[in-house]
Amino acid sequence: MSTLDYDYKIDVIVDKIRDLNAKNIILQFPEGLKSDAVSIANDIEGILDDVNVIIDADPCFGACDLADVKVNRHIDLVVHFAHTPLPIKTDCPVLFVEAHSSADIEAPILDAISSFDDNVKTVGLITTTQHIHKLDEMIKIIEEEGYTVKLDNGMGTSKGQVLGCNFTSIKYLDVDVIVYVGSGDFHALGVKLFTQKPVLLADPFIGKSRQIEEFHDKILRIRFARICKAKEAKSFGIIMSSKKGQLRFDLAIKLKQLIKEHGYEAQILNMDYISPELLLPYKLDAFVMTACPRIAIDDSAMYKKPLLTPQELEIVLGLRQWDDYQMDEIIVHDEQT
Ligand code: SF4
Numbered sequence: 001m002s003t004l005d006y007d008y009k010i011d012v013i014v015d016k017i018r019d020l021n022a023k024n025i026i027l028q029f030p031e032g033l034k035s036d037a038v039s040i041a042n043d044i045e046g047i048l049d050d051v052n053v054i055i056d057a058d059p060c061f062g063a064c065d066l067a068d069v070k071v072n073r074h075i076d077l078v079v080h081f082a083h084t085p086l087p088i089k090t091d092c093p094v095l096f097v098e099a100h101s102s103a104d105i106e107a108p109i110l111d112a113i114s115s116f117d118d119n120v121k122t123v124g125l126i127t128t129t130q131h132i133h134k135l136d137e138m139i140k141i142i143e144e145e146g147y148t149v150k151l152d153n154g155m156g157t158s159k160g161q162v163l164g165c166n167f168t169s170i171k172y173l174d175v176d177v178i179v180y181v182g183s184g185d186f187h188a189l190g191v192k193l194f195t196q197k198p199v200l201l202a203d204p205f206i207g208k209s210r211q212i213e214e215f216h217d218k219i220l221r222i223r224f225a226r227i228c229k230a231k232e233a234k235s236f237g238i239i240m241s242s243k244k245g246q247l248r249f250d251l252a253i254k255l256k257q258l259i260k261e262h263g264y265e266a267q268i269l270n271m272d273y274i275s276p277e278l279l280l281p282y283k284l285d286a287f288v289m290t291a292c293p294r295i296a297i298d299d300s301a302m303y304k305k306p307l308l309t310p311q312e313l314e315i316v317l318g319l320r321q322w323d324d325y326q327m328d329e330i331i332v333h334d335e336q337t
Helices: 010-020 031-047 108-113 132-144 183-197 215-230 251-260 292-299 310-316
Strands: 024-028 050-055 077-081 094-099 121-126 148-150 177-181 199-203 206-212 235-242 264-272 286-289
Touching: 010 031, 010 077, 010 094, 024 031, 031 050, 050 094, 077 108, 108 177, 108 206, 108 286, 121 132, 121 183, 132 148, 132 177, 148 215, 177 183, 183 199, 183 215, 183 292, 215 310, 235 251, 251 264, 251 310
Parallel strands: 024 050, 024 077, 077 094, 121 148, 121 177, 177 199, 235 264, 235 286
Antiparallel strands: 199 206
């Protein structure tokens, strides 16, 4: 996908570099925007020819995954694109550049509204950082069609904003239907899993909307199968992240104790980048994820052994019923500012 419709706010970046008198800066992009990295680096160096711009080429999954932890003493500023800050301490100044999309939001929202049934009166609205600057426009479009729009601030999010691991801005709203403005199944699936309400995904990049039910049902069937398989496990690996924004130390320790209390073996594995290959050497039957809550759900097919969320582990241990299935979230961060 071409990303040239994003506003990278070069003027804001240049002002920040001048304010800090920074000489060496590192740019950090999520995967979907990395194809613009060279162009952005050239633009900055074209304006400030005495500044060294370095591109962070490692994977970047969110604001939980800041490059500040791996910069060397030469780096004066991290510029992190496309995510909003999380409440975590940083080792180096960080400028967050939200990279707003200019994609039209009216057509997909009107398409979503056209599929509402007659009972719909209230609409919960939610979107991601890349479209959040159009929130007022979204509200106006829905209200002009005669519906009441409800939004929430959430905890650690701004009004109407959803993160892949934080659904607090939508999960407590009492509404008839939820419109998620964004692309891909990732966030809409989470909204559906948390709310169990009808969710319409209004995609600004294709100008249409669609239901999420079928995908949601498929994921739940997969989760059920993984939980059943994990019930055969005798030993568990608890994955703890070394990324500051994904670190849940206390939870990892608590889960280890809990598993042992139920008569199974358990060890904690500390990891930065998490992949199936890195887990292969460990003689463990199943894994529990305390890092990014989405890895167990979204990357499930890549892992041969069951990879569970903490809530799914509770089902395995008989501490939670399947009917009370919940997604995992990271609301409070270990390393708060
Ligand atoms: S923990 Fe996962 S879902 Fe949450 S911000 Fe990081 S990458 Fe996104």
